[in-house]
Amino acid sequence: xxxxxxxTIIGLGQPYRGDDAAGLNVxxxxxxxxxxxxxxxxxxxxxxxxxHLWKNAAWLILIDAAKSGxxxxxxxxxxxxxxxxxxxxxxxxxxxxGLPEAITLARQFGQLPPRIEVYGIEGERFSMGEPMTPxxxxxxxxxxGMIRKQVQAYLNPA
Numbered sequence: 001x002x003x004x005x006x007x008t009i010i011g012l013g014q015p016y017r018g019d020d021a022a023g024l025n026v027x028x029x030x031x032x033x034x035x036x037x038x039x040x041x042x043x044x045x046x047x048x049x050x051x052h053l054w055k056n057a058a059w060l061i062l063i064d065a066a067k068s069g070x071x072x073x074x075x076x077x078x079x080x081x082x083x084x085x086x087x088x089x090x091x092x093x094x095x096x097x098g099l100p101e102a103i104t105l106a107r108q109f110g111q112l113p114p115r116i117e118v119y120g121i122e123g124e125r126f127s128m129g130e131p132m133t134p135x136x137x138x139x140x141x142x143x144x145g146m147i148r149k150q151v152q153a154y155l156n157p158a
Contacts, residue, residue, distance in 0.1 A: 080117070
């Protein structure tokens with residue numbers, strides 16, 4: 001009998017919209033962690049589908065682009081159980097329903113995993129066909145390293 005993943009890592013974004021690909025980039029960097037206990041999902045879909053993806057996760061890690069006015073590459077880190085997510089983490093898609101709304105809805109329906117962490121990587125370029133900025137690419141590497149260390153510590157406590 002297969003076990004449910006303990007950790008679900010979801011990187012959100014659109015690959016052809018510059019810095020909006022940050023979450024996808026981090027997920028790609030963490031793909032080698034995937035096993036029977038860890039799911040790593042690059043997610044290009046509509047945020048309304050997220051609750052299905054994180055079902056049964058004990059620990060959910062979400063990574064998305066952000067636009068708060070901070071310099072490109074700034075890393076925002078939130079515990080989604082502690083407080084609602086800021087609106088600057090909203091998806092850059094054409095849909096009005098983004099990551100903060102998905103978490104709020106899941107909270108209302110009692111569908112949040114026990115542990116939820118959200119990383120937002122501050123972007124600058126979000127236009128179709130734009131490349132990722134160097135500062136965001138560097139932040140993606142850093143966030144992937146941070147998550148890798150957290151996951152390894154969780155799975156191999158001292």
